[in-house]
Amino acid sequence: MNPQLLYHTVDHLLAVRDPNDYSVCRAYLPVELAHPVEPWNVQRNELMPLWPALDYAATKLRFSQTKESLEDSEEFLQLKSALASVSIPPGIDKIVAFACSTMTWAGAEDHRAVPSMAQHTLALTVRDLLANVYGEGARVITCYAQTQSTG
Secondary structure, rough: OOEEEEEEHHHHHHHHOOOOOOHHHHHOOOEEEEEEOEEOOOOOOOOOOOOOOOOOHHHHHHHHHHHHHHOOHHHHHHHHHHHOOOOOOOOOEEEEEOOOOOOOOOOOOOOOOOHHHHHHHHHHHHHHHHHHHHHOOOOOOEEEEEEOOOO
């Protein structure tokens, strides 16, 4: 990567006290020259991912395993019972899930160790349960999930 000029606002200069980002000698310098270091694959001439990622087939398999595990759990039965026992207003057509992170993270061998997979699964499970409450002919319920920013 090429060197970059970084500009820090006065508010940033006065507020940041992180020892990794703050030093007295740089405390009041609003501009600095930075040279980001990132892993680079020389053979492929491309940036390497910062975390191990699963391919589509492996992600889909883990998602299926997580969904089956959730549907077999006591928590799923409690959620299903709770949704069936309350009056749900008509017209819900969106489910929005915040801060779900990525489903493709490959850092754990066990699908249950990846919280983001469970979060995505839960959003879709709530959608399916609501669709069952509304019955045939109801509007399609769309799920939106916010994942982490990569830039």
